[in-house]
Structure formats: C-alpha cells, structure tokens
Amino acid sequence: MESRPKKKRANLRDVAKAAGVSVATVSRVLNSPKAVSEETRLRVQEVIGMLHFVPSAAARAINSGRTRVVGALVPTLDNAIFSRFLAALEKHLAKHGLSLVVATTSDDPEIETEKAKGLVDIGAEALIVSGIAHSPDFDRLIEQTRLPVIATSYFEKSYHLPTVGYDNAGASRLALNFLLAAGHKNIAVVHGPVKSNDRTQARLSGLKNPVSSHTLQMFETDISVEGGCAATLRILERDTVFTAILCFSDVLAMGALFELQRHQIRVPDEMSLVGIDDLPFSSCTFPEITTIHLPVARMGEATAQAVVHWLDTQVAPKSVLLEAELIVRNSTRELN
Amino acid sequence: MESRPKKKRANLRDVAKAAGVSVATVSRVLNSPKAVSEETRLRVQEVIGMLHFVPSAAARAINSGRTRVVGALVPTLDNAIFSRFLAALEKHLAKHGLSLVVATTSDDPEIETEKAKGLVDIGAEALIVSGIAHSPDFDRLIEQTRLPVIATSYFEKSYHLPTVGYDNAGASRLALNFLLAAGHKNIAVVHGPVKSNDRTQARLSGLKNPVSSHTLQMFETDISVEGGCAATLRILERDTVFTAILCFSDVLAMGALFELQRHQIRVPDEMSLVGIDDLPFSSCTFPEITTIHLPVARMGEATAQAVVHWLDTQVAPKSVLLEAELIVRNSTRELN
DNA sequence: TTGAAAGCGCTAACAC
DNA sequence: GTGTTAGCGCTTTCAA
Numbered sequence: 001m002e003s004r005p006k007k008k009r010a011n012l013r014d015v016a017k018a019a020g021v022s023v024a025t026v027s028r029v030l031n032s033p034k035a036v037s038e039e040t041r042l043r044v045q046e047v048i049g050m051l052h053f054v055p056s057a058a059a060r061a062i063n064s065g066r067t068r069v070v071g072a073l074v075p076t077l078d079n080a081i082f083s084r085f086l087a088a089l090e091k092h093l094a095k096h097g098l099s100l101v102v103a104t105t106s107d108d109p110e111i112e113t114e115k116a117k118g119l120v121d122i123g124a125e126a127l128i129v130s131g132i133a134h135s136p137d138f139d140r141l142i143e144q145t146r147l148p149v150i151a152t153s154y155f156e157k158s159y160h161l162p163t164v165g166y167d168n169a170g171a172s173r174l175a176l177n178f179l180l181a182a183g184h185k186n187i188a189v190v191h192g193p194v195k196s197n198d199r200t201q202a203r204l205s206g207l208k209n210p211v212s213s214h215t216l217q218m219f220e221t222d223i224s225v226e227g228g229c230a231a232t233l234r235i236l237e238r239d240t241v242f243t244a245i246l247c248f249s250d251v252l253a254m255g256a257l258f259e260l261q262r263h264q265i266r267v268p269d270e271m272s273l274v275g276i277d278d279l280p281f282s283s284c285t286f287p288e289i290t291t292i293h294l295p296v297a298r299m300g301e302a303t304a305q306a307v308v309h310w311l312d313t314q315v316a317p318k319s320v321l322l323e324a325e326l327i328v329r330n331s332t333r334e335l336n
Numbered sequence: 337m338e339s340r341p342k343k344k345r346a347n348l349r350d351v352a353k354a355a356g357v358s359v360a361t362v363s364r365v366l367n368s369p370k371a372v373s374e375e376t377r378l379r380v381q382e383v384i385g386m387l388h389f390v391p392s393a394a395a396r397a398i399n400s401g402r403t404r405v406v407g408a409l410v411p412t413l414d415n416a417i418f419s420r421f422l423a424a425l426e427k428h429l430a431k432h433g434l435s436l437v438v439a440t441t442s443d444d445p446e447i448e449t450e451k452a453k454g455l456v457d458i459g460a461e462a463l464i465v466s467g468i469a470h471s472p473d474f475d476r477l478i479e480q481t482r483l484p485v486i487a488t489s490y491f492e493k494s495y496h497l498p499t500v501g502y503d504n505a506g507a508s509r510l511a512l513n514f515l516l517a518a519g520h521k522n523i524a525v526v527h528g529p530v531k532s533n534d535r536t537q538a539r540l541s542g543l544k545n546p547v548s549s550h551t552l553q554m555f556e557t558d559i560s561v562e563g564g565c566a567a568t569l570r571i572l573e574r575d576t577v578f579t580a581i582l583c584f585s586d587v588l589a590m591g592a593l594f595e596l597q598r599h600q601i602r603v604p605d606e607m608s609l610v611g612i613d614d615l616p617f618s619s620c621t622f623p624e625i626t627t628i629h630l631p632v633a634r635m636g637e638a639t640a641q642a643v644v645h646w647l648d649t650q651v652a653p654k655s656v657l658l659e660a661e662l663i664v665r666n667s668t669r670e671l672n
Numbered sequence: 673t674t675g676a677a678a679g680c681g682c683t684a685a686c687a688c
Numbered sequence: 689g690t691g692t693t694a695g696c697g698c699t700t701t702c703a704a
Contacts, residue, residue: 027684057403062682286598395698397698398680676702686694
C-alpha cells in the first residue's frame with residue numbers, strides 16, 4: 001500500500017517531501033538548526049525520526065570536503081602504552097565530532113606508508129604517527145596530500161612536523177641517574193628493536209656519558225613480556241655481575257621480573273629493576289616496579305587539541321613537550 | 337607559469353583532460369582495467385602518477401554505495417585478548433580491501449549504541465560486536481539500517497545474529513573440571529563485572545553443578561592486573577582456606593599471582609591458579625600459568641570471513657564455534 | 673574500446 | 689525563514 005516497497009534508506013529528498021519542505025531546509029535542520037523556525041524544525045525532525053533517516057557521510061564529505069575522520073598509525077595495539085594513548089585521543093577527538101581510525105604498523109616504515117595511504121584513501125583529514133622516522137614515500141605522501149600530520153611519543157622542536165611527546169633521551173637518563181645515584185655500577189639495559197624505532201634510539205642516546213665510572217650493557221629484544229624474559233636470561237648468562245636492570249618499557253620490566261623469579265634472584269635485594277612507561281600494572285606487581293611515568297593520557301589530549309587546532313585554523317600547531325617523571329617504588333634499592 | 341597555482345588535489349576530470357580521454361575511461365582504468373586498451377591504460381596510469389591522483393573515497397562511496405569500511409565495537413583496547421582479535425580481524429579484512437574502524441564501549445550498552453551510531457554515520461558496511469547482550473536501541477538501529485552485524489567472543493546458535501566465538505560456559509567448565517580432577521575442593525573464582533557482560537555470565541553459568549562436593553566462592557572485580565590483585569586480597573582475607581583460584585582471564589590470574597607473591601604464598605605449592613585466554617605472557621610468568629586457550633586469532637579470521645561472505649552474498653553467514661583448549665602449565669598441582 | 677551524460681545524496685550560494 | 693539550483697568527484701548506463 002505504501003508507495004512502492006523499495007527497501008532503500010531514506011534520503012534528504014524523501015524527508016523533504018514527507019515534511020513538505022525543501023531539501024535545503026532539511027539540510028539546515030541537520031547542520032544549523034537555529035536557522036530554521038521552531039515549527040518547521042520540529043516537523044522535519046519528526047519526519048527524520050519516522051523515516052529513520054541517517055545522513056550519508058559520503059555525500060556530506062564530498063560536499064563539505066570534510067570527513068571528520070582522523071587516522072592514527074601506531075606500532076602495535078599489543079602494548080598498553082599505545083592503547084591507553086589511543087583511548088585518550090579518541091575521547092578528546094570525539095568531543096569535537098572527530099572519529100578516530102586506527103592502523104598498526106609493526107614499526108615498519110613500509111607498512112606505515114601503506115596504511116597511511118589507506119587512511120588517505122578513506123578520506124582521513126589528519127594523521128597521527130609515532131616518532132619522527134618515516135619512509136621517504138611517507139614524507140612524499142604527506143607533502144603531496146598536504147595533510148596535517150602530528151608526530152607523537154617524541155618531542156623534537158626542529159622537526160618539520162609538529163610533535164607532541166616527551167623527551168625520550170631525558171626519560172631514560174632519569175632512570176639511569178636514579179640507579180647511578182643509588183650506587184649501581186654494572187647495569188644491564190633492555191630495550192626494543194633499534195631499527196626504525198626512533199623512540200628507542202633516543203632513549204639509548206640518553207644513556208651516553210663520556211666520563212663515567214659505570215658500565216652499561218645493552219640487550220635488544222622484542223617489546224613484550226616474553227622479550228623481557230629472554231633478554232634477562234641472556235643477562236644472567238653473562239659473566240658480568242649486574243646489580244641493576246634498566247628496561248625501556250614496563251612490559252619488558254615485567255618479563256625481567258618473572259625471569260629473575262624463575263632464577264630465584266630476589267628483587268630488589270639481589271637485583272634492582274627500573275622500567276619506563278608507568279603502566280597500571282606496574283604499581284601492583286611484586287615488588288612494585290620503579291619506573292618513569294610517561295603521561296600518555298595527557299599526550300592523547302594534547303594531540304587531539306593540536307589536530308583540532310590545525311584543522312580549524314589551517315595553521316600547524318606548535319610542538320608540545322610533556323614531562324616524564326620518576327616514580328620510585330620497591331623494585332630498586334640503594335647499594336651500600 | 338604552470339596554469340594557475342591552485343593547490344587542490346587532482347580529480348578524475350584533471351586526469352582525463354591531461355590524458356586526453358574521458359572521465360569514464362579514467363574510471364575504467366581504476367575499476368576494470370581490462371576493459372581498456374593497453375595503450376590507453378598505460379597513458380592514463382602515467383598521468384595518474386604524475387598528478388598524484390588519489391580517487392576520493394567519498395565520491396566512490398556515494399556512487400557505489402560501498403565504503404569498504406567495517407566497524408568493530410570492543411569493550412576495551414586495554415586487554416590483549418581484544419587487541420589480538422582486532423589485529424587478526426584487520427589483517428584478514430585487509431585482504432578483501434576492507435578497512436577496520438575500531439570503537440570501544442567499556443562494556444556499556446549505551447556507549448555501545450552511541451558508538452555504533454557513529455560507525456553507521458561514517459558509513460560502516462558491517463559491524464562486529466562482542467557478545468549478544470545489547471541495548472534495545474542498538475537492536476533497533478541494526479534493524480533499521482539492516483546492517484550486517486556479527487557477534488563475537490560468544491557462540492550461540494539460536495541468536496538472531498550470526499555469532500563467531502567459543503563456548504564460554506564450556507571454557508570455564510574445562511578449567512573447573514581440571515581443578516576438581518586434581519582434587520581441589522575449595523575454589524575461589526575471580527571474574528569481571530557481571531553487569532552487561534554476557535561472556536562473564538556464561539562463564540559463571542558453566543560453573544554450576546547441582547550435585548557437587550566442592551565449594552565455589554565468587555569474587556567480582558575489574559578485568560585488570562590491579563583487579564586481580566584486589567580480588568586475591570579479598571580471597572586471602574576470608575576464613576575459608578582455598579586451595580585454588582580460577583580466574584576468568586589471564587590478566588586477572590597475573591594479578592592474583594602477584595598478590596600471592598606479596599603474601600608469600602607459593603604457587604602452585606600452596607595455591608593453584610588457573611586462567612582463561614592464554615595470552616602470550618601466560619607462558620612466561622613464574623610459574624607459567626595453566627589456562628584455557630581461546631583461539632582469538634582464528635576468531636578474527638573467521639569473523640572476517642563471515643563479514644566478507646555476508647557482504648558478497650547478502651545472506652547472513654552461519655555461526656561458527658571455535659574450540660577452547662586446556663593448556664596445563666606450572667601454576668597448578670594435584671592435591672594429594 | 674571509448675565517450676556523453678545522467679545521476680548518487682548532500683551542501684552552499686543566491687534569490688525570494 | 690525558506691526554496692531553487694548548481695555543483696562536489698565519481699560510477700554507470702547507453703550509444704557510438
């Protein structure tokens with residue numbers, strides 16, 4: 001009975017017809033409600049409800065040139081540091097009506113470039129990336145598309161893109177200095193892959209000190225609990241007697257903790273342990289892990305702000321430096 | 337010198353003009369290359385390269401009615417079980433040219449509905465959700481939009497949407513039966529919030545047994561390492577002497593492990609510990625955690641297949657049951 | 673194998 | 689305050 005039983009979704013025209021107004025009016029009800037008389041507005045809104053009308057994002061995008069989508073490229077979702085960042089980012093972008101699309105890169109510049117293209121394809125208005133090391137193809141893509149891009153987890157004033165992050169070198173130095181002040185001389189450093197990971201590289205550079213009376217040995221591994229275990233096993237197999245392990249991530253520190261337990265090495269009595277990140281679990285391991293707090297939630301918020309600013313004003317925001325902070329807990333002790 | 341310095345991105349018309357063909361031909365080069373003569377195709381492709389032409393996803397979507405975007409609604413990104421699922425899902429969707437947009441719900445049906453609307457707004461062609469408990473508004477949205485929706489982490493043949501997942505009741509029963517067979521009689525069960533989490537509810541129901549000679553006590557907490565710690569603390573404060581703790585997630589089991597360590601309670605000598613999930617870290621804690629393996633990677637693949645099938649054929653796929661499996665490690669022992 | 677032209681659903685001038 | 693209308697960038701008939 002009802003016209004023809006076409007199952008298609010209602011569109012602007014359908015609503016306009018049913019409400020006895022023009023498409024422009026319906027569009028106004030949607031986009032600038034106060035430009036429409038109360039009476040008309042209510043009627044149109046009712047029809048919208050009846051017809052279950054949902055505006056087409058594609059059509060809107062094609063006209064306004066805006067998709068309200070921003071893309072984030074993170075190394076992995078498997079590490080809480082990134083998922084926490086994304087949660088904060090998403091929350092604050094949502095306040096401005098922006099959706100977040102996430103893609104993972106495995107810290108591989110080629111994958112990053114591919115995924116970035118995918119994000120451009122679906123019409124992302126801006127991109128969020130980790131760190132400042134990207135493939136030439138990636139840089140070219142950004143240049144061609146003139147897309148706003150913000151580099152996070154890294155602070156670098158002089159980078160050609162705005163950065164929102166912390167001083168990675170400073171963070172690791174903070175951890176090292178704490179151990180040195182506590183009298184540690186032989187320290188094992190457990191870090192993630194150096195290749196194409198500038199955050200790790202920066203943290204390593206923060207440990208350099210030409211005039212030092214201490215010894216550092218580096219152990220590279222995957223950034224995972226298993227990786228922390230494996231690296232610690234290698235540490236224990238060395239002839240050197242280390243009194244402390246400095247891990248570039250709390251995830252690694254947790255692995256180290258387990259491996260030490262497996263070898264009946266007491267923390268902190270026989271081995272001190274410091275992490276970086278301050279993930280939620282770090283305060284409830286046994287013993288609780290001394291670490292460097294990285295303000296990821298604030299980073300998410302600051303990044304969202306930077307994106308919104310850029311999109312609104314068309315001018316690139318300034319880089320933002322967030323402070324890292326030492327949190328002393330029970331996995332470290334003074335050497336006497 | 338070069339025409340006018342308009343900074344806009346090239347479009348189909350620009351390419352067509354530059355290549356000396358019609359827009360239709362360029363469109364064909366993009367969508368059905370073999371319908372174009374090799375010569376024309378090569379010329380057009382070259383121009384596409386020169387002009388750095390990237391087709392507009394919005395315009396494509398508006399015409400084809402397809403956005404090639406699928407949306408996933410997960411409770412949280414903070415639990416590896418979901419991030420691993422999403423990683424697998426994304427990987428397999430990508431094979432079919434589908435992008436994944438992720439939204440988190442905090443297991444709150446209202447938030448889920450809101451985010452679902454957001455996904456519909458951006459033109460998601462299909463939705464993936466966790467479990468089968470959703471708000472009436474959500475169901476209404478699905479009905480109205482006629483969107484393909486797949487429920488995961490849950491298997492339920494008779495649900496009105498296809499499900500891809502495991503038998504949650506069976507998984508917890510597997511864990512319980514293992515403990516019972518080992519002679520445990522007083523068992524503490526640590527689980528996440530029951531409210532609006534049907535996976536937890538199902539796992540609880542799997543523990544019911546009218547004729548039993550054992551005692552079960554439930555401890556509800558947040559699904560996090562801290563939550564596991566807190567629940568374990570409550571367990572230790574009880575008068576009952578438990579010989580085993582059954583955690584509905586490995587994340588909880590890890591918290592339990594730390595809390596037990598904090599109280600000098602040896603695992604498994606004084607307390608057995610079983611988890612569910614089989615996350616990567618579970619095999620490298622100390623002691624390694626006995627758990628129920630949940631095939632999340634296969635779930636991601638099966639879900640992707642189901643979505644692709646539905647989108648291709650327009651007919652809803654059948655539900656898929658994935659087997660959970662007991663993995664015995666060192667956190668449990670036989671009571672003698 | 674190719675081109676012309678008609679939309680897709682919406683926004684944004686511009687006119688009334 | 690409201691309607692008319694010209695596109696946005698593309699796909700897709702239909703002819704040639």
